Amino acid sequence: MRNTMLIAKREYLEQVRGRAFRLSTIGLPALFAVIIGVGYVASLGLGANKHLVIMANDAALADAIRTQIVSDKDGTPNVDVAAPATPDTRAQLIRQVQSKAIDGFLSVETQPGGLPKATYTAQSSGDFITNDRLKQALNDGMVTERLAGSGMRLAEADALVKGISIETFQVKKDGSVVRSNAQASFWKGYVMALLLSMTTLIYGLNVARSIIQEKTSRIFEVMLATVKPSDMLAGKLIGVGAVGLTQIAIWLVAGAAIMVTPFAEAMLTGQYAVHFSWAEGILFPVYFLLGYLLYSSLFAGLAATCETEQELQMYMPLAAAPTWLSFALIILIINDSNSVWSIAASLFPPTAPIIMFLRMASEMPPVWQFAVSIGLMVVSIWATLWFSSRLYRVGILMYGKRATLPELVRWLRYS
Amino acid sequence: MPVVELAGVTKAYENKIAVNDLSLSIDAGQMFGLLGPNGAGKTSSIRMMMGITIPDSGRVNLFGKPFQRESLDHVGYLPEERGLYKKMKVIEQLVFFGQLHGLSPDDARKRSTAWAERMEIADALNKKTDELSKGMQQKIQFISCLLHEPGLIVMDEPFSGLDPVNAVLVEKTLLELKDRGNAILFSTHRMDQVEKLCDAICLINNGEAVLEGNLREIKGRYERNRIIVEFEGNPAFLNSEEIAEAKNYSGHAEIRLKPHGNAQKLLHEAAGMATIYRFEMVEPSLEEIFIQTVGGKANA
Numbered sequence: 001m002r003n004t005m006l007i008a009k010r011e012y013l014e015q016v017r018g019r020a021f022r023l024s025t026i027g028l029p030a031l032f033a034v035i036i037g038v039g040y041v042a043s044l045g046l047g048a049n050k051h052l053v054i055m056a057n058d059a060a061l062a063d064a065i066r067t068q069i070v071s072d073k074d075g076t077p078n079v080d081v082a083a084p085a086t087p088d089t090r091a092q093l094i095r096q097v098q099s100k101a102i103d104g105f106l107s108v109e110t111q112p113g114g115l116p117k118a119t120y121t122a123q124s125s126g127d128f129i130t131n132d133r134l135k136q137a138l139n140d141g142m143v144t145e146r147l148a149g150s151g152m153r154l155a156e157a158d159a160l161v162k163g164i165s166i167e168t169f170q171v172k173k174d175g176s177v178v179r180s181n182a183q184a185s186f187w188k189g190y191v192m193a194l195l196l197s198m199t200t201l202i203y204g205l206n207v208a209r210s211i212i213q214e215k216t217s218r219i220f221e222v223m224l225a226t227v228k229p230s231d232m233l234a235g236k237l238i239g240v241g242a243v244g245l246t247q248i249a250i251w252l253v254a255g256a257a258i259m260v261t262p263f264a265e266a267m268l269t270g271q272y273a274v275h276f277s278w279a280e281g282i283l284f285p286v287y288f289l290l291g292y293l294l295y296s297s298l299f300a301g302l303a304a305t306c307e308t309e310q311e312l313q314m315y316m317p318l319a320a321a322p323t324w325l326s327f328a329l330i331i332l333i334i335n336d337s338n339s340v341w342s343i344a345a346s347l348f349p350p351t352a353p354i355i356m357f358l359r360m361a362s363e364m365p366p367v368w369q370f371a372v373s374i375g376l377m378v379v380s381i382w383a384t385l386w387f388s389s390r391l392y393r394v395g396i397l398m399y400g401k402r403a404t405l406p407e408l409v410r411w412l413r414y415s
Numbered sequence: 416m417p418v419v420e421l422a423g424v425t426k427a428y429e430n431k432i433a434v435n436d437l438s439l440s441i442d443a444g445q446m447f448g449l450l451g452p453n454g455a456g457k458t459s460s461i462r463m464m465m466g467i468t469i470p471d472s473g474r475v476n477l478f479g480k481p482f483q484r485e486s487l488d489h490v491g492y493l494p495e496e497r498g499l500y501k502k503m504k505v506i507e508q509l510v511f512f513g514q515l516h517g518l519s520p521d522d523a524r525k526r527s528t529a530w531a532e533r534m535e536i537a538d539a540l541n542k543k544t545d546e547l548s549k550g551m552q553q554k555i556q557f558i559s560c561l562l563h564e565p566g567l568i569v570m571d572e573p574f575s576g577l578d579p580v581n582a583v584l585v586e587k588t589l590l591e592l593k594d595r596g597n598a599i600l601f602s603t604h605r606m607d608q609v610e611k612l613c614d615a616i617c618l619i620n621n622g623e624a625v626l627e628g629n630l631r632e633i634k635g636r637y638e639r640n641r642i643i644v645e646f647e648g649n650p651a652f653l654n655s656e657e658i659a660e661a662k663n664y665s666g667h668a669e670i671r672l673k674p675h676g677n678a679q680k681l682l683h684e685a686a687g688m689a690t691i692y693r694f695e696m697v698e699p700s701l702e703e704i705f706i707q708t709v710g711g712k713a714n715a
Binding site: 228 | 462
């Protein structure tokens with residue numbers, strides 16, 4: 001145990017003192033902040049700089065549609081009206097689109113006794129945001145115009161089509177009812193799951209890289225004359241895992257410090273309110289540790305069979321597969337976080353850490369599910385360590401060529 | 416009581432027998448040379464001594480007891496495949512290895528500093544390993560084996576990568592350790608160093624010991640059929656019927672007599688043709704014994 005802890009300490013200090021640790025500790029949250037910030041800022045101005053023309057044979061309808069578009073709080077494009085349209089209007093507008101004088105035009109042809117026929121002609125065919133906005137404006141404009149036509153005052157008709165916003169509340173396990181925000185909760189869970197998957201993979205790969213480097217530098221034989229292979233592997237896993245926990249602790253402390261600043265309070269109130277519970281604060285390091293031990297012990301065994309980091313890259317799709325699978329299940333989890341599939345995925349060890357956090361974003365799963373998920377992960381870690389320690393023990397002394405599959409099977413049989 | 420003893424040790428890997436029924440023993444205060452061509456089984460034998468691999472059959476005893484990991488606290492091992500942590504400072508690295516062998520951090524630091532001064536690398540203690548030359552790294556590795564004052568020192572090719580000055584420094588250190596009663600085993604291809612340093616040898620070929628025992632006794636078993644001649648004048652005597660092979664280096668000739676070749680007759684012939692300054696019958700070198708014993712089987 002003494003030697004295991006000495007190896008863990010050496011590994012920990014080497015990584016914590018390294019530039020990569022400093023860069024990732026500051027850089028990873030900064031990168032997330034930038035991505036989220038850029039995405040948010042970009043979404044604010046979507047469609048704001050568009051120059052559109054509404055072409056209709058019914059001038060009142062065209063005005064109603066224009067009113068709906070320019071009153072959209074998310075974007076106020078420059079909208080002109082060409083109504084009533086003449087036979088030449090369409091050809092003129094196409095020439096304007098071609099010469100980029102306008103971005104596009106919405107053509108609405110009302111037909112007696114039927115629904116109007118609408119087409120949108122534009123420079124770009126992929127702008128689904130503008131398409132959706134026009135569709136909404138067309139429908140709202142139609143309803144407003146018809147209501148006004150049947151005698152309702154325009155202001156009343158307009159108020160009717162504006163829609164009513166719904167405030168959401170969530171009933172907690174203790175029966176208390178709290179204001180909630182589905183989007184904010186989802187994004188919180190998503191970011192935590194992403195952070196968890198990235199740290200698990202990064203530190204799992206750090207173990208693998210460290211083994212390859214030691215194999216390349218031929219240090220194993222020196223070490224094996226003093227330390228048992230199992231102690232070496234344990235020391236490495238503990239050391240690198242402690243580096244990951246240190247990084248998470250720094251993020252949690254820094255996050256808590258930022259949260260209490262007036263600036264963050266102002267940012268995170270109202271519709272963007274995000275609440276972190278104690279359970280999340282405890283379960284995040286627990287699932288990191290379990291996920292890390294599962295992946296790193298697997299990578300350790302595989303790395304011992306490789307000669308170079310390039311060879312290790314072959315196993316990367318294998319490493320990333322559970323993460324892809326976890327994120328592919330997002331819609332399923334959002335739709336019903338308590339469905340059989342959601343529960344199964346949150347108990348399946350390779351996907352458990354990420355799926356659990358996605359589920360927690362919607363609703364806190366029952367305690368027994370956490371217990372089963374953690375129990376299954378512990379059993380999987382034990383099985384993976386058994387498998388990897390055998391590959392590791394033989395692989396670290398094998399130089400010169402990559403092991404073939406039959407060789408790996410033979411290594412597993414060695415006592 | 417031998418410090419290390421291998422008795423009928425065998426180790427096979429898949430289709431190859433690396434070591435076959437090898438027996439040897441090394442006493443305290445003895446310098447032991449493990450020789451053999453590449454792939455003969457030297458490193459496999461050493462790895463079994465160090466518990467890195469386990470013999471399929473046979474017995475390994477360390478300090479009079481069947482192998483147990485605790486015994487390794489009294490062994491210093493320099494493997495053929497050298498390795499140091501490249502980004503660590505030399506002093507931190509030495510303290511780490513000292514601690515792995517049971518020393519306290521303070522003790523490990525003091526001993527590391529003392530050894531670094533002795534091996535003339537004190538200036539490198541605060542440098543990172545990858546800033547140092549290969550020879551310097553070799554000396555650091557050498558020190559890391561000795562910090563915990565082991566009773567048995569096992570070194571696989573300890574002189575490879577060292578310049579002549581540092582090789583002499585290592586030789587001198589090993590001789591001092593031997594005089595202090597340490598048992599030392601090293602493998603090498605450098606026969607001159609074995610002749611100079613070793614009391615006993617074991618020559619392995621194809622995993623089997625083909626020659627083992629006290630170096631003096633082994634050399635005594637071979638006929639003195641080599642002659643060194645220093646001369647001036649006609650070298651035609653080197654074509655004598657008594658000679659099996661002769662190499663002439665401008666007045667310095669190395670001669671191997673035919674079996675039953677007559678040295679006195681050769682001296683007479685030589686004296687008739689040239690002025691002889693030296694005519695010396697010497698025992699065969701270890702290199703010749705090595706080549707003669709291993710013959711064309713070696714792939715080195």
